Amino acid sequence: MKTKDNKRVIYWLLSGCLLIFIMVIVGGITRLTDSGLSISNYKLITGTIPPIGDQEWQEAFDLYKQYPEYQKLNNHFTIEDFKSIYFWEWLHRVIGRTIGLVFILPFIYFLIRKQLTKATIKKCLVLLGLGAFQGFLGWYMVKSGLIDMPDVSHFRLAAHLITAFITFAATLWVALDLIYPNRKPINKPMRNIIVIGYLVLIIQIIYGAFVAGLKAGLLHNHWPLMNEGQFIHFSAYVLEPFYKNLIENPSGIQFVHRTIAYLVVFCIGLIWWKSKKFNLTELQRKGVNSLIILVLVQFVLGVFTILLQVPLWLGIAHQIGAFFLLSAMTFTLHRFTK
Numbered sequence: 001m002k003t004k005d006n007k008r009v010i011y012w013l014l015s016g017c018l019l020i021f022i023m024v025i026v027g028g029i030t031r032l033t034d035s036g037l038s039i040s041n042y043k044l045i046t047g048t049i050p051p052i053g054d055q056e057w058q059e060a061f062d063l064y065k066q067y068p069e070y071q072k073l074n075n076h077f078t079i080e081d082f083k084s085i086y087f088w089e090w091l092h093r094v095i096g097r098t099i100g101l102v103f104i105l106p107f108i109y110f111l112i113r114k115q116l117t118k119a120t121i122k123k124c125l126v127l128l129g130l131g132a133f134q135g136f137l138g139w140y141m142v143k144s145g146l147i148d149m150p151d152v153s154h155f156r157l158a159a160h161l162i163t164a165f166i167t168f169a170a171t172l173w174v175a176l177d178l179i180y181p182n183r184k185p186i187n188k189p190m191r192n193i194i195v196i197g198y199l200v201l202i203i204q205i206i207y208g209a210f211v212a213g214l215k216a217g218l219l220h221n222h223w224p225l226m227n228e229g230q231f232i233h234f235s236a237y238v239l240e241p242f243y244k245n246l247i248e249n250p251s252g253i254q255f256v257h258r259t260i261a262y263l264v265v266f267c268i269g270l271i272w273w274k275s276k277k278f279n280l281t282e283l284q285r286k287g288v289n290s291l292i293i294l295v296l297v298q299f300v301l302g303v304f305t306i307l308l309q310v311p312l313w314l315g316i317a318h319q320i321g322a323f324f325l326l327s328a329m330t331f332t333l334h335r336f337t338k
Contacts, residue, residue: 004114004115004116004117004120006115008110008115009110009115009116009120009178010175010178010179012102012106012110013171013172013174013175013178014172014175015102016099016102016103016127016171017168017171017172017175019095019098019099019102020099020164020167020168020171021168021323022095023092023095023096023099023164024161024164024165024168024319024323025316025319025320026088026091026092026095027092027160027161027164028212028315028316028319029088029312029316030088030089030091030092031157031212032212032310032312032315032316033084033085033088033312034069034085035084035085035086035087035088035089036089036092036141036142036145036152037067037069037089037142037145037146037150037151037152038064038082038085038086038088038089038090039060039086039089039090039093039142040063040064040066040067040142040146041063042139042142044097047093048093048094048097050086050087050090051086057079057082057083058079060082060086061079061082064082067145067146067150068145068146068147068148068149068150069145069150069151070150071150072150073150093138096134096135096138099131100131100135103127103128103131104128107124107128120174120177120178123174123177124174126170127167127170127171127174130163130166130167130170131167133163134160134163134164134167137156137159137160137163138160140156140160141153141156141157141159141160144156151213152213153213154209154210154212154213154214155213155247157209157210157212157213158206158209158210158213160209161205161206161208161209161212162202162205162206162209165202165205165322165323165326166202168323168326168327169326169327169330172327172330172331173330173334176330176331176334176338177334177338180334180335180338183338184338186336186337187278187284187336189274189278190271190274190275190278190284190336191333191336191337193267193270193271193274194271194329194332194333194336195333196267197264197267197268197270197271197329198329198330198333200260200263200264200267201264201267201325201326201329203260204257204260204261204263204264204322205322205326207253207256207257207260208257208318208319208322210247210253210257211250211253211254211257212315214250214253215250216250216251216253216254216257217254217305217306217309217310217315218309218310219235219250219251219254220233220251220254220306221306221307221308221309222306222307223303223306223307226251226254226255226258232255233251233255235249235251235252236249236251236252236254236255237249237252238251239252258306261299261302264295264299265295265296265299268291268292268295269292269295271288271291271332272288272289272291272292275288281335283335284332284335284336287328287331287332287335287336288332290328290331290332291325291328291329291332294321294324294325294328295325297321298318298321298322298324298325301314301317301318301321302318302321305317305318
């Protein structure tokens with residue numbers, strides 16, 4: 001290994017990937033347990049330590065009582081109920097701060113020790129920017145649930161989630177650049193198909209966030225039809241103008257999410273079928289095979305999530321499946337691009 005961009009740099013980047021993965025899981029639990037609005041203020045340093053003692057817990061609970069979620073939904077909560085939702089939001093924020101430290105401190109160390117090439121430095125600055133933007137979006141998302149409605153904007157939730165996925169994918173990409181530094185001729189036909197599949201998957205993840213934000217998974221719990229005998233339920237197109245059904249109507253959004261799921265399966269199936277025409281490397285073949293396996297698992301998880309009305313464990317499993325699928329897609333695209 002060269003002195004610059006050495007194994008320690010790779011391990012650092014992969015550690016960041018792992019932490020982002022954990023954060024997305026905890027974020028999913030936070031969302032599914034309706035814990036995201038339990039902490040209504042933001043204190044970068046002192047907020048790392050949870051309330052200690054009865055007085056501090058009572059102060060945190062009293063602050064929570066001032067906002068719509070308690071006043072309109074949870075006014076029956078005891079302080080013990082509050083503690084249970086407080087934990088997940090607190091843990092989510094602490095992991096976010098940890099990710100910031102894990103990225104910034106080693107980055108400064110590697111800069112001082114001159115262990116990063118100029119190209120890697122530029123890429124890492126982009127990653128740090130994405131991480132900072134992700135933190136801002138988290139605050140911006142929570143803010144939307146503290147004014148009138150006791151829930152966050154599903155648009156801001158989607159922005160927060162997709163930025164986390166993109167930050168993970170970008171970090172993984174930079175790590176892969178260092179793990180596989182040797183370039184080979186690009187397989188443009190395969191790369192282009194994978195890019196299309198990648199974009200479709202990103203759109204599907206965004207719609208998954210819309211479904212979560214509007215709790216649309218609790219509607220139309222049948223498959224393959226939305227309701228018995230109905231491919232598309234009439235409630236999916238009741239809003240005017242029509243485009244609002246695609247971005248604001250829970251029934252319409254669930255229908256779009258269902259439909260794009262078929263498109264994702266089709267795109268990955270096409271990638272797998274087209275790959276048969278080329279003499280692939282071992283890593284390219286493994287990437288394509290992992291895609292076809294993961295997309296089928298993810299599709300089945302999605303079906304059962306709908307049929308069982310989004311139990312916590314299945315909702316989290318479905319989100320993890322999306323994460324693994326994006327990881328495999330990123331790896332496969334990298335192998336056909338670099």
